[in-house]
Amino acid sequence: MNKVPFGPTYDEMLHPETISPDVRATALKQLHDNEMDPINLFNINWKDADNKVRKIVLPPELTGVDANIVVMLGCGFPSGSHKVGPAYSTLIEGLVDGEISAEHTILGPSTGNFGIGTAYISKLLGLKAVVIMPDNMSKERYERIRRYGGELELTPGSESDVILTLERTHEMMKNPKNKALAQFELMANYRFHRHVTGGSAIEAVKGVGNGRIAGFTSAPGSAGTLAAGDQIKVAFPEAKVAALEPYECSTLANGGLGQHRIEGIGDKMCTLIHNVLTTDFIILIKDEETVQGVKVFHDGTDLLLKMGIDPALAKILTYAVGPSGICNIIGAIKLAKHMRFGPGDNVVTIATDGFDRYDSVLEELNARYLELTENVLSRWTQDIFIQADEQHIYDVRRPAAKQRLFRQKESDWLKFGYTQAYLDSMQDQAFWEAEYAKVAPYNHKILAQRGE
Ligand SMILES: Cc1ncc(COP(=O)(O)O)c(C=O)c1O
Known part of the structure; x- marks a missing residue:
């Protein structure tokens, strides 16, 4: 097992060629030899060994x-899926912000792959994970979550009943020991995909x-x-x-x-x-x-x-x-x-x-x-x-269509405690640019945590 230098920055996930060569080489080797080695955190990127996008x-x-x-x-x-990227990003942001620590249980509301990613990342970082997902998904998903040491909390239904997993997550979050990697809500997911997948x-x-x-x-x-x-x-x-x-x-x-x-x-x-x-x-x-x-x-x-x-x-x-x-x-x-x-x-x-x-x-x-x-x-x-x-x-390029989508978002999220003012702020591209601009400070925080 390799000692984990915490994990990659957003920039390193976009440009794995900038990861220190020995870490990158060991990570690539362990991707095949031992997927439970924490060095695999440095394989969270879209690139092959030649640094070409797969x-x-x-x-x-x-x-x-x-x-x-x-x-x-x-x-x-x-x-086995890119959903490990958002799982890592939401967890690492919580860790560097001091909101998540080793005492917490990590909750992953999901229909599968995000749950697999949550169980996997939590295991690599030594944290306990509970995946909250519908009880009618393909059986391979449950098996993989268990293989990664994740516990399952099942809600009734299948793919389109994910809202029930969200309700259960918000209920479980009342216990301060539980911290949710709320993929539908947390901007780390936006940051990972805009920076790493978009780039x-x-x-x-x-x-x-x-x-x-x-x-x-x-x-x-x-x-x-x-x-x-x-x-x-x-x-x-x-x-x-x-x-x-x-x-x-x-x-x-x-x-x-x-x-x-x-x-x-x-x-x-x-x-x-x-x-x-x-x-x-x-x-x-x-x-x-x-x-x-x-x-x-x-x-x-x-x-x-x-x-x-x-x-x-x-x-x-x-x-x-x-x-x-x-x-x-x-x-x-x-x-x-x-x-x-x-x-x-x-x-x-x-x-x-x-x-x-x-x-x-x-x-x-x-x-x-x-x-x-x-x-x-x-x-x-x-x-x-x-x-x-x-x-x-x-x-849906016209304003009327956008308004309909904003109304849909309100009906989905006001009930979870988000304010109208916060949702209104999302109607301005400046909101999204400000969220994206946080990539750079998080890069620094992750490096600081690694002592670099
Ligand atoms: C198989 C599969 N496809 C697509 C998606 C959707 O990706 P995103 O959550 O980034 O919209 C997911 C998300 O869990 C998934 O598991």
């Missing part, structure tokens, strides 16, 4: 659009197409990932940002509430940390298509090769994209079609996690469809990706 570029043969669909891969993060997205398109970003799509769970769009717009003001929702639970689009099966997203709310000012479109994606897409990527290699997909890419597709990643890819294709993006334009999106937690989801799909021949997978590939339509795209 990504794939989907070609027109698969997407039906001329624009490049650039997918950043979250499965290479320790614990990495800008690097990811270097040498791809025209080197710029024309569009960014992400399906909010917490809306943390969407914050990357704010940074992308600073670098490329023309970029359009689309938030994706399940067609079955279209809360941001039109207040719709319903059960759906895209794990990790569509949580029936406008989260506190969602900067709706920079969201240009909301696009609805059908949940069944996301599971069918996972089937095509995971089991359709022969078909993909016949379609002319590069074998190395086809191999990555077998393990690197879960249902919400498929949702993000479909959204990227729809945005590219809607905006008439052409050759050379890049749409960036995210695969939050890989296949490793969805075996049970495919088992269920196989049982429902009985006969899944190559012909069926080929039809799905056409319907889901290549022939993706432009239906259910909501343009």
